[in-house]
Amino acid sequence: MPAPRLALVATTAFAPTVWGSTYIVTTEFLPPDRPLLTALLRALPAGLLLIAVTRVLPRGGWWWRAPVLGALNIGMFFPLLFLSAYRLPGGVAAVLGAIQPLLVAGLTRAVLRETVPVHRVLAGIAATVGVSLVVLRAGAALDAVGVAAGIVAAAGMATGLVLTRSWGKPAGVGDLALTGWQLTAGGLMIAPVALAVEGMPPALDGAAVSGYLWLGLVGTAAAYTLWFRGIARLPAPQVSLLGTLSPLTAALLGWVVLGQSLSPVQLTGFALALTATVLGQLPAPRRAEAGPQPA
Numbered sequence: 001m002p003a004p005r006l007a008l009v010a011t012t013a014f015a016p017t018v019w020g021s022t023y024i025v026t027t028e029f030l031p032p033d034r035p036l037l038t039a040l041l042r043a044l045p046a047g048l049l050l051i052a053v054t055r056v057l058p059r060g061g062w063w064w065r066a067p068v069l070g071a072l073n074i075g076m077f078f079p080l081l082f083l084s085a086y087r088l089p090g091g092v093a094a095v096l097g098a099i100q101p102l103l104v105a106g107l108t109r110a111v112l113r114e115t116v117p118v119h120r121v122l123a124g125i126a127a128t129v130g131v132s133l134v135v136l137r138a139g140a141a142l143d144a145v146g147v148a149a150g151i152v153a154a155a156g157m158a159t160g161l162v163l164t165r166s167w168g169k170p171a172g173v174g175d176l177a178l179t180g181w182q183l184t185a186g187g188l189m190i191a192p193v194a195l196a197v198e199g200m201p202p203a204l205d206g207a208a209v210s211g212y213l214w215l216g217l218v219g220t221a222a223a224y225t226l227w228f229r230g231i232a233r234l235p236a237p238q239v240s241l242l243g244t245l246s247p248l249t250a251a252l253l254g255w256v257v258l259g260q261s262l263s264p265v266q267l268t269g270f271a272l273a274l275t276a277t278v279l280g281q282l283p284a285p286r287r288a289e290a291g292p293q294p295a
Contacts, residue, residue, distance in 0.1 A: 009230070009281050011229070011230065015223035015227035017249050018219045018223045018249075019223060020248065020250040021214075021219065022215065024253045024254065024257060031201075034201070034202070036079060036193060037198055042220045043074050043078070043183045043186045043190060043220060044183070044191065047186070048180070049180070050176050050179055050180025051177070051180040051181070054174065054177040056173060056177040058181055062170055066182060066185055069164055069182050070182040071189055072157060072160030074182060074183060076156050077156055077157045080149045081097070087145055087149070095128065096153075097154050097246075098247065098273075099128055100158050101120075101124035101127060101128075101241045102124045102125065102128070103155055103158035103240075104237050104240035105120065105124060105240075107158055108235070111163075117284035119280070119284065120238060120280050124241060124276075126275075126276035127241060127244040127272075129272060130275075131269065131273050132269065133272065134248065134251050134262075134270050161231055175225050179221070230242075237280075245277060248274060251270065
């Protein structure tokens with residue numbers, strides 16, 4: 001893989017790796033039982049900050065495209081993800097999210113009319129199996145609402161990823177501005193839901209402020225800018241496979257920071273998912289050119 005492309009993959013992978021810290025930051029620093037507040041404070045301030053820095057507003061068709069992408073990637077995804085996580089024990093929500101590369105592969109074929117290399121489809125299947133081995137627990141119960149929320153969240157973000165790739169961005173508009181539009185639109189959609197469900201936010205101590213600053217500035221403003229930059233330049237199925245790094249990072253941080261144990265089965269799943277993610281970044285093998293035909 002050429003060095004510039006490898007650097008692009010690495011910077012895009014930064015996003016899901018940082019997202020993997022969300023669980024430990026939420027449990028150790030933030031107020032309990034406030035997932036929608038967390039989603040709101042991640043998205044809206046970061047979006048407004050990027051718009052203030054770039055001083056670029058949508059124009060033309062992007063007045064409706066930006067809210068659509070903001071809803072799929074942020075405004076709809078965050079609440080459904082949290083709903084799924086609350087109603088599905090044992091990491092089932094993470095497994096539902098891990099099917100996203102397979103959904104992206106299907107949408108890439110249907111919407112973008114692009115052929116998805118077989119090795120990336122197989123990598124998506126292997127990554128899903130690996131994540132399942134890492135996060136699933138024996139006897140995990142299934143809740144119909146939680147399963148539906150998890151599937152819709154994964155499908156919504158997969159659709160947003162493919163549409164982001166399909167629509168590109170307006171001429172003269174940078175990655176920061178496009179990210180700011182989506183985060184602002186998504187945050188404005190979350191705000192009334194958060195107020196209706198969770199009420200007014202509580203008083204925040206220093207630890208909570210630090211946690212929200214990390215999630216907002218690093219985990220959202222920086223991470224989503226690099227994520228959308230990668231989507232615009234790399235094949236959608238290749239980028240979606242990098243999302244596997246999020247649950248793997250969460251499991252690794254739980255082991256290193258919180259002292260949680262990893263069984264041999266979980267370590268096997270970790271290695272399988274990580275290997276599949278890496279192999280899925282490799283370019284498709286070129287077909288051998290046909291040799292000269294006999295007279």
